[in-house]
Amino acid sequence: MPILHIEHQVADYDTWKRNAFDADPIGRAKSGVVRHRISQGASDPNYVLIELEFASMPEAEAMHAALRDLWRNPLAQIGSPTARIIETVEAKEY
Numbered sequence: 001m002p003i004l005h006i007e008h009q010v011a012d013y014d015t016w017k018r019n020a021f022d023a024d025p026i027g028r029a030k031s032g033v034v035r036h037r038i039s040q041g042a043s044d045p046n047y048v049l050i051e052l053e054f055a056s057m058p059e060a061e062a063m064h065a066a067l068r069d070l071w072r073n074p075l076a077q078i079g080s081p082t083a084r085i086i087e088t089v090e091a092k093e094y
Contacts, residue, residue, distance in 0.1 A: 001034075001053050001054060001055060001087070001088070002053070002054045002056070002057045002059075002060035002085050002086070002087055003051050003052065003053050003054070003060070003085070003086050003087065003088070004050075004051070004052040004054070004060050004063055004064055004067075004083060004084075004085055005049070005050075005051055005083065005084055005085070005086050006048075006049070006050040006051075006052070006067070006081055006082070006083040007047070007048070007049050007050075007081065007082050007083075008047075008048060008078065008079050008080065008081035008082065009044075009046060009047055009048075009079055009080075010046050010047075010048055010079065011046065012046060013040060013045050013046050013048065016046075016048065017038075020078070021038070021050070025070060026063065026066050026067065026070060028052065028063075031059065031062065031063050031066065032054050032055060032056065032059030032060075032062075032063070033052045033053065033054060033059075033063070034053050034054060034055055035052075035053040036050065036051065036052050036053065037050070037051040037053075038050050039051075057085070060085045061085065064083055064085060067081075067083060068083075
């Protein structure tokens with residue numbers, strides 16, 4: 001399954017979570033996201049890593065494009081996020 005992996009620094013995690021992520025301006029569910037995961041830097045809780053999992057590559061690519069458009073909007077004030085589509089090639093539980 002393709003995963004859109006996003007990383008960026010936010011000013012305040014709780015504010016970002018409430019006003020940006022939870023507000024869901026692009027509509028994750030209707031865009032094909034089947035699962036998401038949010039992680040924070042161990043030494044910096046305002047460094048955020050988001051993984052959006054999709055059933056298909058076209059859905060992941062469309063969300064990637066939509067996010068790039070959103071981030072280009074000067075009103076978004078999102079900082080300098082990075083994003084790339086990745087795929088898990090191996091996973092093992094211990």
